[in-house]
Amino acid sequence: MNIGRTRIELEPRLTSPRWLVLAVPFASVLLALVVGGVFLLLTGHAPIRTYSKLFSNGYSTFYGMTDTLGLATPLICTGLAAAYAFRMNLFNIGEEGQMYLGMIGGAWAGIALAEHLPKAIAVSVVLAFGALAGGLWVLVPAVLRAKLGTSEIVSTLLLNYVALNLVNYFIFGSRGFFRDSSTSFPQGRLVWSSARLGNFGTTNTYPTLIIAILLAIALWWFIRNSNYGYETSVFADSPSTARYAGMNATRLTVTVLLGSGALAGLAGAMYVVGPAGKIDPGLLQIGLGYAGIVVASLARYNFVAVVITAILFAGLRVGGASLQISTNPVPISIAVVLQGSVLLFALGGEIFRRNRIRIHRIKPLVISPEAGA
Amino acid sequence: MNSNVWVLTFADAISIATTLILASIGAIITERSGVINLGIEGMLLMGAVTAFLVGDSTHSIWLALFLSILVGMAMATVHAVLTITLRSNQIVSGLALVIFGTGLSQFLGKSVEGKPRPVQIRPLNFGSLSDIPFFGPVVFGHDLITYFTWIVALFASWYLFRTRSGLILRATGDAPATVDAQGVSVAAVRYFHTIAGGALVGLAGGWFMLARGTAWSQAATTNGIGWIALALVVFAAWRPLRAIIGAVLFGFTLQVPFTLQAQQIRIFPPEILQMLPYLATIAVLVVLSTPRARRLLGAPTMLGQPFVRDER
Secondary structure (H helix, E strand, O other), X not given: OXXXXXXXXXXXXXXXXXXXXXXXXXXXXHHHHHHHHHHHHHOOOOHHHHHHHHHHHHHHOHHHHHHHHHHHHHHHHHHHHHHHHHOOOOOOOXXXXXXXXXXXHHHHHHHHOOOXXXXXXXXXXXXXXXXXXXXXXXXXXXXXXHHHOOOHHHHHHHHHHHHHHHXXXXXXXOOOOOEOOOOOOOOEOXXXXXXXXXXXXXXXXXXXXXXXXXHHHHHHHHHHHOHHHHHHHHHHHXXXXXXXXXXXXXXXXXXXXXXXXXXXXXXXXXXXXXXXOOOOHHHHHOOHHHHHHHHHHHOOOOHHHHHHHHHHHHHHHHHHHHOOOOOOOOOOOHHHHHHHHHHHHHHHHHXXXXXXXXXXXXXXXXXOHHHHO | OOHHHHHHHHXXXXXXXXXXXXXXXXHHHHHHOOOOOOOHHXXXXXXXXXXXXXXXXXXXXXXXXXXXXXXXXXXXXXXXXXXXXXXXXXXXXXXXXXXXXXXXXXXXXXXXXXXXXXXXXXXXXOHHHHHOOOHHHHHHOOOHHHHHXXXXXXXXXXXXXXXXXXXXXXXXXXXXXXXXXXXXXXXXXXXXXXXXXXXXXXXXXXXXXXXXXOEOOOOOOOOOHHHHHHHHHHHOOOOHHHHHHXXXXXXXXXXXXXXXXXXXXXXOOHHHHOOHXXXXXXXXXXXXXXXXXXXXXXXXXXXXXXXXXXXX
């Protein structure tokens, strides 16, 4: 690119220096805070005070931190779900809906199957059914993508709205299986107590956090060390190479998308065995599925980095919630504004990580008679 | 149930199609240049909240729509800088715009949550023409922007297929290296059309708020219409005039649940009916978006691919 006499060139880097790998996300967060600060000022809030409250409530106090870890639990799962598909260039953006289905599937198992089961088995069954429901929800887009090449992006997203209406139907529209029949107030029926895990002490953190973290490590290990993981990595880099090497593209596409859906479904099921214990329309308000996409992108689809990013983002949300308790409440959506801005800046910063920028002046071209001879 | 209800539903479908037409034509001219912008939903929301807030403080419909357009252009510019100059992943950039737009529209709209819309775009008064059966409501029952939208579609079609600029635009989406070899800047063509597309999407959001929306509600203002508009681009085969037909069809699926509810017809519960537009859209996508169909339809060959001169 030329600007006047100055020439800006991008030179691809073979390896990115370690400081840049950290500097880009750090600068993105800083710039996002500036953007958020502008909108805070515009709406009559003091940015510095708002931010210091946001961070101190989300990360520093004991209950703030445990709330953060509690919220991070399902977010790790939706983040893993997005990372698992995105790293293969399969853009499953329906984690939100798959998570709702996970909640529905988990609640079904918790009500229908869990009554006489011991706790360990009942909880596992609920989680398994949640994962199954989330996976099945992405089955149609997955098969269409693999067999017909139908873009999975729009189809998975549109199913979010179908899933949303399904939850609304079970709780508000019908008086069926999932609805608490003991009251006229529309709310979900509780699962059997054997299917629920207790929280740690008086905190909002549940043992499911450990499952989520172990899952991230297991996935990381699985992709690095299994034949299947190797195939997905080859496919991610070059689908044609994978095909020439005899890998089954259809099978890989379908199974990766199903796995992604199952991980998102697990997030919903964890909500059932943990804080909710039922189908809770409250989950529809938090947008953990969409946030999972941001988390995965910022973690650059690295499963272990997803855990750390999810915890940081959950803190933002918890801090945002505490800003509501004030005479001049800051809308909680400031957390979403910050998430979106961080992602935009991080995307822009990628180019600095991948390329060396060279700026030099162009020497004026002098055509001398000798040069032509 | 009388036939009149269905005439009115059809008229409503044509009206609601305005947003879909504007947004999908915005997406069509963007995608024709080789840039895919998935951020439509976020841009619609930002256009809508801008129109509401400006309308609320100035009571001027035109100023409200004008600023919606500017906001749409600003967001498209962000996408353009990220994907054209900085060569970021177009899919992720679009998603980031959706998340950013959703968050910011909720943040800015918080103060007016649930408040009824301050100004309303009303249908034009055609006098006795509107009383003609069928044609009255269907043709003469709309507001200025709806008619403007039909002209936009005609203009966009003429521009794409009958002008030199349109030819360059289509070539940029299909064979950017050729355009570059002709001495035309691929980046400039992509910037211009991405931002022009953003203007239409911003207007779509502003119009939707002031003509169809009753109140600002953070949960349910656009309800995924931006995603339906993206599917519509495929349905329309990247041709503006076909987008009109598709938009009316999709507008119909969006309107039918409300008609049936208003008529107390309870074949299905309302929540199930609300799924209809999304399921119908997926069904259409299934048929149309296979690679074979895409080739036949004429999808831009280099859609989503950044252009780097040295690599070709």
